[in-house]
Amino acid sequence: MITLIKNARIITLDESFRIIWNGYIVVEDMTFTRVEEGEPDQQLIDVADRxxxxxxxxxxxxxxxxxxxxxxxxMRGYEDNLPLDRWLKEKIWPFEGQLTREAVAAGRALAMSEMISSGTIGFLEMYHLYMDDFAEEIERVGMRAALTRSVIGLCSREEQDAKLEESASFATRWSGAAYNRIQTMLAPHAPYTCPIDYIERIVDKAEELGLPVHMHLAETKKEVDDYQKIHKMHPLDHLDERGLLTRVPWLFAHGVHLEKHHLKRMSETHARVSHNPMSNLKLGSGMAPLTAMLDQGISVSIGCDGVSANNTLDLWEELRIAVLLQKGLLQKADALSVEQALRMITSEGASALQTGHSGMIKAGEEADFIMIDATSPHLQPEQHIHSHLVYAAKGSDVTDVYVQGKALMENRELLTLDKERTRFEANKEFADILSRVN
Ligand SMILES: [Zn+2]
Incomplete structure (x- = not known):
């Protein structure tokens, strides 16, 4: 199957950040075979299937x-005004206690529908319920994902081991599945829910299986203060003291309450960070030192966290908040460049999820791309496209989404998910749980 897309403005986001103002791409099966300037020749037009x-x-x-x-x-909009610890204990965990297999599936379908509709092609999932179902669904829907069956260690040693075993066997089963669109990691939930000995055993297992480890880290000041009272040190220093930072590739979520020496240590050990500004703002957790992380050479990408604390999965919005906050807080208009910003949601994200994809448009790379309707008033004049992508674009501007050459959305119509059914199921399952929680 050969697809030719011509007369496109191609924003490659490659190493040189090249824009091809009028060009074409050729996709043969799963791969870009040509990314060129100008018009395709007649021979190419003759052989193209589409x-x-x-x-x-x-x-x-x-x-x-x-x-x-x-x-x-x-759980979107379920509670808007509680800090993290009370939000989890009073609202989220009781709600999750009522989740059925169907409700979990409905939430996930809604998430994928929202992500694809706004141009997200790959995501990390940290969760503990029905992960095999989700992997099967992702295989069918066509997105990329890094999946973790996360564990909480506030239980007996036997239960801890059983959870770790389940998590490791899930990771082994699905790593590299769906034409390598699915990657896996191990994931202790957080230092305040997993004793350090348990985290160490998880790292042992990850090292044995050759997997990265994902964990929430230093999300709130209270959590760090409480940890320091008990252990007399910051959770990151504790991981370092045990020698755990250097043994596996780490991807930390949040990293809001970190000191300068933590950033240096993260940089030295090549730990990556998923920056989640909207969740951190909404839960009143604070703001991660994004610019300082980037200055240290840390690989930072962007995450939306759970919708229950965001409340959308629109990465354009998430990125804009991330960039604007740094500029405002530091009182520094050049705190972040558009290049740094766009890297965080493309190439840095692709590497954080261990996709093996560069997150760029280039010949020889798997044909992952999105298309944007560039005729809207808020994207004119067209000259400064990179700036528009950071400061003006919206999720609803995305018209088409392709992964490995396969269309997941065309002309804003989802092709691998039933939008109406997804909406119906989500409303039905939410109402059902609500009637049992209250
Ligand atoms: Zn989270």
Whole structure:
């Protein structure tokens, strides 16, 4: 199958950040075989099975959301005004106690529907329920994902071991599945829910299996203060003291309450961070030192976290908040460049999820891309496209989404998910749980 898309503005986001103002791409099966300037020759037109004229559209890499809990999408708007610890104990955990297999599936379908509709092609899922179901669904829907069956260690040694075993066997079963679109990691939930000995055993297992480890870290000041009272040190220093930072590739979510020496240590040990600004703002957790992380050379990508604390999965919005907050808080208009910003939702995201994809548009790379309707007033004048992508674009501008050459959305119509059914199921399952929780 050969697809030719011509007359496109191609925003490659490659190493040189090249824009091809009028060009074409050729996709053969799963791969870009040509990414070129100008008009395709007649020979190419003759062999193409499908030709699309992309006049008035921008073609660019798909986006990556590197921390989240898709199943929690069902809890959108469930509680808006509690801090993290009370929010979890009083609202989220009781609600989750009522989740059925169908409700979890409904939340996840809603999340995928929202992500694809706004141009996200890959995401990380940290959750503990029905992960095999989700992997099967992702295989069918066509997105990329890093999946973790996360564990909480506030239980007996036997229960801890059983959870770790379940998590490791899930990770082994699905790593590299769906034409390598699915990657896996191990995931202790957080230092305040997993004793350090348990985290150490998880790292042992990850090292044995050659997997990265994902964990919430230093999300709130209270959590760090409480930890320091008990252990006389910051959770990151504790991991370091045990020698755990250097043994596996880490991807930490949040990292809001970190000191300068933590950033240096993270940089030295190549730990990655998923920055989740909207969740951190909404739960009143604070603001991670994003610019300082980037200055230290830490690989930072962006995550929306659970929708219950965000409340959307629109990475454009998430990125804009991330960038604007740094500029405002530091009183520094050049705190972050558009290049740094766009890397965080494309190439840095692709590497954080261990996709093996560069997150760029180039020949020889798997054909992942999205298309944007560039005719809207808020994207004119067209000259400064990179700026528009950071400061003006919206999820609803995305018209088409492709992963490995397969269309997941065309002309805003989802092709691998039933939007109406997804909406119906989500409302039905939410109402059902609500009647049991209250
Ligand atoms: Zn989270």
């Amino acid at each position: 030709i699309r004229d992309a006049r008035g559209e921008w073609l660019m890499p798909g986006l990556y959301n590197t921390h989240g809990h898709a199943a929690m999408t069902l």
